[in-house]
Amino acid sequence: MKNEKPVILVTNDDGITAPGIRSLMHVMKELGHVVVVAPDSPQSGMGHAVTIAKPLRLDKVEVYKGFEMYQSSGTPVDCVKLAVNKVLHRKPDLCVSGINHGANSSINVIYSGTMSAAVEGAIEGIPSIGFSLCDYSQNADFSPCEPYVRSIVKAVLKNGLPKGSLLNVNFPKAPDFKGLKVCRQAVAKYEEEFDERIDPHGRKYYWMTGKFALYDKGEDTDEWALDNGYVSVVPVQFDMTAYNSIPFLNNIDFNVQTK
């Protein structure tokens, strides 16, 4: 194993033809044996959804010459599960997801298919990283991210990651990054708005939109880092236990009356 190239699984949530995954694939090719398993269509906002009530497709495709690529009808999390069980028949040495077209900092981590794919990799015990560029423009340029992607992946291949954790890496929109900052997830949420419309049959429907609302003035957060020109690196865990709340709950008398 020592002298073999690491096997790197590449996935995303924007779909297999998105420019961000192409950028990630090309950097990963310098560092290991790349296998791509990605959704056949955009899956933004899919969170940690899995497909259990309908069948999954998985097809070998050749979107780019010289790459081993598979597309699936499933979610980003499905893609990781299919990659391990039906494509690689082993765990890859690394799982990278992205580069997402849009921010996955702060609360976005929980809605993001890109990040959920990386979380799934970590649940499988695979060192995993999600990459996202905070630029929503159609012509977003992913190339300034590449030196950082390369360095972070090299460091993770060399050092591993603490058990039960993965990385959430976000790049600021402005390409002259000032460096890299290890951060915590900022406290934020979306203030939803629903654009109400009437369909041609006279029935109401809604488009969900939302404004990002930051409730955190900390200078140790991913939002601060990004606003100040740094690449943010947040270690993420999937143990969702609120340990600090356990004493509070143990002090409550639930007083169950089962008669």
Next chain:
Amino acid sequence: MKNEKPVILVTNDDGITAPGIRSLMHVMKELGHVVVVAPDSPQSGMGHAVTIAKPLRLDKVEVYKGFEMYQSSGTPVDCVKLAVNKVLHRKPDLCVSGINHGANSSINVIYSGTMSAAVEGAIEGIPSIGFSLCDYSQNADFSPCEPYVRSIVKAVLKNGLPKGSLLNVNFPKAPDFKGLKVCRQAVAKYEEEFDERIDPHGRKYYWMTGKFALYDKGEDTDEWALDNGYVSVVPVQFDMTAYNSIPFLNNIDFNVQTK
């Protein structure tokens, strides 16, 4: 406000006609003014998915007499967002989700639409609880859960919950519960299997199945509590930062070469 009945939002992921939500609605009716906003079809395994690439439907329905009920084409998380913004036009005093038909203990918390609806409630700052019964049989009996649901909801209405946390409550399959235990999320994962089939057109497809694999011998976990006949109560948070991993990352030399 003090003398008014609390407004209680009820949702789930098994869909508005599922027996578990009916059970929850009836208990909640004793404790407050109930508004139901739930998916119009089963949404198990939807995790924290939101619907951004297609329109949402939201329709008033009367599945059960005497209840204010709305069904949506969206995910459980969409239902919470729609409830706050388009039905209640305020935050409810409590958000309850379930009772789920099947376990949402340990790693299930991350895949579960039921739990993600409660997480979304907590992101909105609403005291939120997800309830699940670890019984997959068609005729699962939700009635033994009801005294516990009543007591837990009363306690949360009285005491609130620590900021940024919600509750994940699971009921063992056997109905003679021994009591309630505050726990942490057990370390576990699914060992996937993909049932490979050929469709009538000769193309391969897969059904995802999986075996639950517990990697945790702790007696302070939800799995231990459930296996020993207790109702498990895990406080859950949506700050996914792996704080323990920050020092490890700060010691890594990422050595970024930007040209």
